[in-house]
Amino acid sequence: MxxxxxxxxxxxxxxxxxxxxxxxxxxxxxxxxxxxxxxxxxxxxxxxxxxxxxxxxxxxxxxxxxxxxxxxxxxxxxxxxxxxxxxxxxxxxxxxxxxxxxxxxxxxxxxxxxxxxxxxxxxxxxxxxxCGPRAVLRALSFILTSPRIKPDPSRQVRLWSGNVRDKEDGEKALAEILTIYSPPEKDEQEIAGADGFEGASQEMHWETHNSAFSFSSPRFDxxxxxxxxxxxxxxxxxxxxxxxxxxxxxxxxxxxxxxxxxxxxxxxxxxxxxxxxxxxxxxxxxxxxxxx
Missing domain, CATH: 3.40.50.1820 (Alpha/Beta hydrolase fold, catalytic domain)
Incomplete structure (x- = not known):
């Protein structure tokens, strides 16, 4: 089938x-x-x-x-x-x-x-x-303190608050954190960009993301x-x-x-x-x- x-x-x-x-x-x-x-x-x-x-x-x-x-x-x-x-x-x-x-x-x-x-x-x-507001803060806290990655704090705040500036800003923010979506033992495996992120589409639409995380997620409870x-x-x-x-x-x-x-x-x-x-x-x- x-x-x-x-x-x-x-x-x-x-x-x-x-x-x-x-x-x-x-x-x-x-x-x-x-x-x-x-x-x-x-x-x-x-x-x-x-x-x-x-x-x-x-x-x-x-x-x-x-x-x-x-x-x-x-x-x-x-x-x-x-x-x-x-x-x-x-x-x-x-x-x-x-x-x-x-x-x-x-x-x-x-x-x-x-x-x-x-x-x-x-x-x-x-x-x-x-609960969106609590969970976003919890996720952001983990991201900024995890020894597995070293992301840019300001860029991650923009990502998780739905304020990504442009395509380049968003792609950099996502690339910084892809590793933590997999279990720790996969750290040494190559994660090929968007392919490591929930079946990501080839072209990412950051306006959609920004709307979801600036408007809906803060209100979701x-x-x-x-x-x-x-x-x-x-x-x-x-x-x-x-x-x-x-x-x-x-x-x-x-x-x-x-x-x-x-x-x-x-x-x-x-x-x-x-x-x-x-x-x-x-x-x-x-x-x-x-x-x-």
Missing amino acids: SFTSANVRLSDGAMIHARVLGMEDKHKPLLIALHGAPGLSSHTEPEVSYAFLGDRFRVLVYDSRGSGGSDLKGPYTDERWIADVDEMRAWAGAETFVLAGGSYGGFISLGYALAFPNRLSALILRDVWA VRDRLGEIETPTLVVVGRHDPITPVEEAVEIAGSIANSELVIFEGSGHNPPADEPEAFQEAVVKFFVKLGM
């Missing part, structure tokens, strides 16, 4: 570049997987991470607006990205579906679960936080609403993830009643890439338990 490409026109005219596995098999339930890092990442990471589920689901991945091959048409806000998820669901012809989100895609997934609770049959949250989520939820996290660390995942799993937490001891920010077999086993076990 292989993914096929599709261009989806949303209600406001934005064109979304999507990739679909098994779309013709309408009897299969739908799974939508969201990438992280608006403007910097693309569908590539979730496509690789969830292709193994092609025998169980129709798997839909796409570049969010302002990312990858999709239109650079705002607004670049969580509310708009959440609405886009539901339009993609409708385009795929599913009344209910499984939503999987990693990193920033997990923030959007939490927002969707609260806005459209009756649409979800299951939720997968990979390396996610529930769903801690007091996590208890409203009744959807069966799998929360996964890498033990060595400094960006969305284990304590963030523990908080989320502890607040969602119908949830389970899996910690991957050999992973950083992306367990599907760091421990693919263990990740796939955990996901399949979750779905078997749900009878899916």
Whole structure:
């Protein structure tokens, strides 16, 4: 089985570049997987991470607006990205579906679960936080004190506050910290630029990133609403993830009643890439338990 490409026109005219596995098999339930890092990442990471589920689901991945091959048409806000998820669901012809989100895609997934609770049959949250302001400061603190890297402090403040000056500024800021997205034992391995960052798109759109981290992230705080989520939820996290660390995942799993937490001891920010077999086993076990 292989993914096929599709261009989806949303209600406001934005064109979304999507990739679909098994779309013709309408009897299969739908799974939508969201990438992280608006403007910097693309569908590539979730496509690789969830292709193994092609025998169980129709798997839909796409570049969010302002990312990858999709239109650079705002607004670049969580509310708009959440609405886009539901339009993609409708385009795929599913009344209910499984939503999987990693990193920033997990923030959007939490927002969707609260806005459209009756649409979800299951939720997968990979390396996610529930409070943007606290988590950004925690990540920045780690970055500026980690012995593994020596970044420029002012440049990192611009990156994490959504004030990147230009393409060169952003690329330098990202290159400085790529190493810490992987577990410590991978320090000596070559990380080839953007290829080490969550399936990054070849062309990064810093306006999208700046909007997400200057407007949406400071306002994102769903801690007091996590208890409203009744959807069966799998929360996964890498033990060595400094960006969305284990304590963030523990908080989320502890607040969602119908949830389970899996910690991957050999992973950083992306367990599907760091421990693919263990990740796939955990996901399949979750779905078997749900009878899916």
